[in-house]
Amino acid sequence: MRKTVEELLRNLPSLEAVLGDPGFAPVLARLGRELSVRLLRRELELLRQTVLNGGDLPDQAVVPAALAARTLSSGNALLAPSPVMVVNAGGVVVHTNLGRSLLSDQAADRVAEAARGYMTLEYDLTTGGRGSRLAHFDGLMDDLFPGYGFLIVNNNAAAILIALKALAAGREVVVSRGELVEIGGSFRIPDIFAASGALLREVGTTNRTRVEDFTTATTDRTAAWLKVHTSNFRIVGFTEEPTVPDMASASRQAGVPLIVDWGSGDLADLSPLGIRDEMPVRKILEAGADVVTFSGDKLLGGPQAGFAVGQPDLIAKMRTDPLSRVCRLDRLKIAALRETLAAYARGTEFEEIPTLKMLALTAEEIAARAKNVIAAATRLGADADRMSTRPGVSRTGGGSSPTGERPTILLAVTGKNGDEGKLEAKLRQGSPAIIARVQDGDLLLDLRTVLPHQDDIISRRLAEILRR
Numbered sequence: 001m002r003k004t005v006e007e008l009l010r011n012l013p014s015l016e017a018v019l020g021d022p023g024f025a026p027v028l029a030r031l032g033r034e035l036s037v038r039l040l041r042r043e044l045e046l047l048r049q050t051v052l053n054g055g056d057l058p059d060q061a062v063v064p065a066a067l068a069a070r071t072l073s074s075g076n077a078l079l080a081p082s083p084v085m086v087v088n089a090g091g092v093v094v095h096t097n098l099g100r101s102l103l104s105d106q107a108a109d110r111v112a113e114a115a116r117g118y119m120t121l122e123y124d125l126t127t128g129g130r131g132s133r134l135a136h137f138d139g140l141m142d143d144l145f146p147g148y149g150f151l152i153v154n155n156n157a158a159a160i161l162i163a164l165k166a167l168a169a170g171r172e173v174v175v176s177r178g179e180l181v182e183i184g185g186s187f188r189i190p191d192i193f194a195a196s197g198a199l200l201r202e203v204g205t206t207n208r209t210r211v212e213d214f215t216t217a218t219t220d221r222t223a224a225w226l227k228v229h230t231s232n233f234r235i236v237g238f239t240e241e242p243t244v245p246d247m248a249s250a251s252r253q254a255g256v257p258l259i260v261d262w263g264s265g266d267l268a269d270l271s272p273l274g275i276r277d278e279m280p281v282r283k284i285l286e287a288g289a290d291v292v293t294f295s296g297d298k299l300l301g302g303p304q305a306g307f308a309v310g311q312p313d314l315i316a317k318m319r320t321d322p323l324s325r326v327c328r329l330d331r332l333k334i335a336a337l338r339e340t341l342a343a344y345a346r347g348t349e350f351e352e353i354p355t356l357k358m359l360a361l362t363a364e365e366i367a368a369r370a371k372n373v374i375a376a377a378t379r380l381g382a383d384a385d386r387m388s389t390r391p392g393v394s395r396t397g398g399g400s401s402p403t404g405e406r407p408t409i410l411l412a413v414t415g416k417n418g419d420e421g422k423l424e425a426k427l428r429q430g431s432p433a434i435i436a437r438v439q440d441g442d443l444l445l446d447l448r449t450v451l452p453h454q455d456d457i458i459s460r461r462l463a464e465i466l467r468r
């Protein structure tokens, strides 16, 4: 006979009874008494609610051993590291959802050091007085962008917001309708305008805007022109957007500054890698942009940060805006960023910075690794008939260059009775998680974005899921 609510509630053990049960001792040892009590109380309350809501409570759910197991697993979930590390075999180098750029060893070492000690963050050792946190970049930024001013804040969205607020609040900024983009993660140009207090003056059409549209729209209310890198899409066909050089000379004639949101902002010339629709920031400045903003963790390959580089008087206005303080860099980022920029100054960026190293890998190098992985997986017991290599493309990603594709060699696992989705989920849910993709009945892995020391992990996990 079904128990009544009262009987079920009476069946629930007391907190003290469970805590005192020998079966609960390992939970106390692992989580400590206070956390164990908080979590156990919650488990008991959940059971009580289940009963009050008319649910059943099997006897085995209320034995101390069951409650101990549930408390332990909620404690483990609470304390487990998060985000967890994954192996990115998806072939998108700057993958926003997977953390964009990896730091170089040099930068990571500096972060570890900076995390543990006091430092001259805003302190001048010579005078014993106050220093400036951006002064740590003076030398390197002058080397990279001689003659220009700079501001570095928490991310590019902040850099644009500060540029619009400091240079154009209460006045108009002219933008092409073809560039009113959403970058993802709810970063929309019109929203940034609303937050900055600058007034958006749209010109042109979605597919065609000319420099004359900007000139015609410019009045004494105009504070600036803005060009936005349409970095994650491309309108193809009957299109026209004015180039930076065209806009720069016209904006100078009109007497208003040109702000360029260059999105990804590569410092290195990537055209030798076949990435031709990206122009290094220096070229954008040379073309006449007055302020260029860009991210630190896209093609630049450093930590999350936002740069503004340009005319010293404009940058000075941005620096004194209170938002620059609100969005300032923390010391770990400063340590990482300085070391990343130092690689560019040394000319060793393609040897040190993971994002650039990955992009620079040739299809032949990736093919050799894929073949080694297949051979190792086969030795470990994977079904060799299901693994092969084939040409494909890796993507730069991260709203960097929309057509930025690099030829690669994919490791393909042939689906059997439509099991490719299951195999993908197994890789994703195993430990460590491996991110791969499914396409046309196959499971595809791109080793471009896999760190070389992780190739062994891939072999081992392929052997597990493809056991003969």
Ligand SMILES: *Cc1c(COP(=O)(O)O)cnc(C)c1O
Pocket: 155, 156, 157, 158, 183, 187, 228, 229, 230, 231, 232, 261, 262, 263, 264, 294, 295, 296, 305, 306, 398, 399, 400
């Ligand atoms: C990525 C991107 C942003 C946002 O940069 P965050 O550093 O993520 O804030 C802004 N504009 C463009 C064109 C971008 O590509």
